[in-house]
Amino acid sequence: GFVNSGSEANGLALRLMRAHTGRENAIVLDWAYHGTTQELIDISAYKFRRKGGKGQKPHAHVATVPDSYHAPADWPIEEHGKRFAESVAELIAAMRAKGEAPGFFLAESIPSVAGQVFLPDGYLKEVYRMVRETGGVCIADEVQVGFGRVGSHWWAFETQGVVPDIVTMGKPIGNGHPLAAVVTTREIASSFNNGMEFFNTFGGNPVSCAVGLAVLDVIERQELRRNALEIGNYLIAVFRKMQMRYDVIGDVRGLGLFLGIELVSDRKTKAPATEIARAVSNGARQRGVLMGTEGPHDNVLKMRPPMIFSKRDADHLIAVLDETFMAVVAGGA
Missing domain, CATH: 3.90.1150.10 (Aspartate Aminotransferase, domain 1)
Known part of the structure; x- marks a missing residue:
């Protein structure tokens, strides 16, 4: 689905998740930033923990940033992914103890405002597995890092060898023009097709789509x-x-x-x-x-x-x- 901004894309991803799981519990990374609307600020520690923020809401569960540079010195480098993922396991265990479960895990594929943090190998595989075992949905925020910016791949989540359930994209898709998009599975889209129509006046308008196609052409043709x-x-x-x-x-x-x-x-x-x-x-x-x-x-x-x-x-x-x-x-x- 096409929308106008990364915030709208992440907002739509949350609607898709709710329709599919009926849940609200979020697992996010510390110091993450996912957009400007209130529901996104509520799951963005970078906003709710800083000046003017209202603190953590009960549905927001914050996992440790998997920052290898600041990992404990006794952790072997090849275990960083697994060790950092334990923080997510603890959050899930705490939810289950209360008879709850996560609705979704949402992370920027490369956490940015957290300090340009590159996820250790195996981290997303481990986390996605845990979240999916509980019936939760895995969302990749590619608003900053998608569309070939990482060079090695078209999408930054590919560097972790995972396939998310929902991918959100923003600014690069229109090279600054207001255009964003959400991609999901047929299964989640079917859950969303519940009679409550999704309508966005300017999302996917012809001018924005022409811009988006031109951007893709330039990225490809100019390598x-x-x-x-x-x-x-x-x-x-x-x-x-x-x-x-x-x-x-x-x-x-x-x-x-x-x-x-x-x-x-x-x-x-x-x-x-x-x-x-x-x-x-x-x-x-x-x-x-x-x-x-x-x-x-x-x-x-x-x-x-x-x-x-x-x-x-x-x-x-x-x-x-x-x-x-x-x-x-x-x-x-």
Whole structure:
């Protein structure tokens, strides 16, 4: 189904889920963000736990962010997916103890405002299995990371080798034009076809659909997915060299043109270098390059360049970052 925004897409996904399961309980990741409507803010810890937020509602169950960089030191790397999934198992067990069950699990395929976090191998397989065993629905939010941005795949959930029950997509589908979509299984669509019609005045209007088709054509014809992977790999390699020069760079992570550099005041304790991240972000802005800071401590530099980003653009970004780091570190910001 076509809608106008990522928020509408996630809202429709929740309606599909309710029609199919008759449940309300949500399992979401900590620091997740899923949209602007009240029902989505209620399941977005990034909103309800911050300033102005109203706190956690009883139907929102928040799982630990599966952030490998901050995993306990004694966890073997190959077990990170399984170990982090235990947080979801605990939430399900607590629900069952009250005679309840989850309606759905919803996650961004790469948590973004949580700090550009890349899910450990096997995490979604494990979580999807648990949720489905209870009759719950698995939803992948591809609003930021879909449409080939990760380069290696068209959809970021494919990197985990899973097939969701519902996929939501937003901004990239129209390259900024108001267009979004929801894809689901025939089984869930049949449950939704219960007499309460879904109607959206502008969803799927001819102009938006023409835009969406043009965007797909450009991504395919200009091989922007391959470009995202090649330029992304180049940037990651250079950022890792920068990491050797600047102790404040604790972690470099990314896939395609979805990148994060986590800044720390101490590499052993991984304590966040929030002020330095702000100084680097502002310094880059003054030099004409925009990037945000993300994560619970705002210490992760977040980069999502346009998919047409060239090697020349990448070199400009690198030069600006290098100059900024040098100025900030020398200035002791």
